[in-house]
Amino acid sequence: MRCPHDGREMDLRKVRRTATIRGRTVTYLPNRYVCPKCGIEAESPELAATNQKRLSEAYKKAEGLLTAVQIVEARRRRGWTQEDLARVARVGVASVKRWELGSIQSKANDEALRRALFDRPTDEHAWNGGRPLSLDRMRLILERFSQKLRRRLLTTRSKDKLLYAGKYLFYADMVAFRETGRGMTGASYAALPHGPQVNNYSELLPLIRSAKPNAAEPLTDEEERIIDRITKRFPSNSSIYEASHLEPVWREKPTGALIPYSDSVRLKAL
Numbered sequence: 001m002r003c004p005h006d007g008r009e010m011d012l013r014k015v016r017r018t019a020t021i022r023g024r025t026v027t028y029l030p031n032r033y034v035c036p037k038c039g040i041e042a043e044s045p046e047l048a049a050t051n052q053k054r055l056s057e058a059y060k061k062a063e064g065l066l067t068a069v070q071i072v073e074a075r076r077r078r079g080w081t082q083e084d085l086a087r088v089a090r091v092g093v094a095s096v097k098r099w100e101l102g103s104i105q106s107k108a109n110d111e112a113l114r115r116a117l118f119d120r121p122t123d124e125h126a127w128n129g130g131r132p133l134s135l136d137r138m139r140l141i142l143e144r145f146s147q148k149l150r151r152r153l154l155t156t157r158s159k160d161k162l163l164y165a166g167k168y169l170f171y172a173d174m175v176a177f178r179e180t181g182r183g184m185t186g187a188s189y190a191a192l193p194h195g196p197q198v199n200n201y202s203e204l205l206p207l208i209r210s211a212k213p214n215a216a217e218p219l220t221d222e223e224e225r226i227i228d229r230i231t232k233r234f235p236s237n238s239s240i241y242e243a244s245h246l247e248p249v250w251r252e253k254p255t256g257a258l259i260p261y262s263d264s265v266r267l268k269a270l
């Protein structure tokens, strides 16, 4: 860019500026074209856009809000798309896009973003949903489903493959993890040919049958509500069977691969 007064080639320089934004004065470092001869400053439209973002980032930092860069980095660390983050934080995806471009989020939305991005277990809980395996709880939850569905999910048949029971447990654990930060049973799940299934179900089945639901940690109100929603969403075995086969988190896995709880944000049916 050339100086409009003397035609000299202008230098691109980082300058220190203060600006008042939403009643707060912040210092930031925009890039400006500066004429080495007369000192006049200018901005190109692209520069103006990045400088605007620097100003809002400085404001967010001063106000203790997550900056756009922090949001993008934390989201990528979790392997989430913008849609995933919107869903977990319960905000609009258009808002996530704007905040990542520098728009300033409200304090309430900032807290929702922080809860979604930081207040839930990460990798070490990927396979058990953040609690130790409880066979008593698996049995308790299957009985609760059976009561609400008015049919047996756990049979005494020697050939029972937990075909439907495994899917009710899968949704219960995954939805609970997504919404409360903790699964219900501590089970891990695998992508098997007939859908998502409790990992090692054939070895666990006799243990679940002899488990003691009364000895299990009682279900919380939130867990009861999740079980209720799953029951309403899948009143029949065929409905849960079909829905689970449409889940990308199952379809995309090779047979036998574990389905991490972090995939719960990408469930489609619930």
Ligand SMILES: [Zn+2]
Binding pocket: 003, 004, 005, 006, 007, 008, 035, 036, 037, 038, 039, 040
């Ligand atoms: Zn000049």
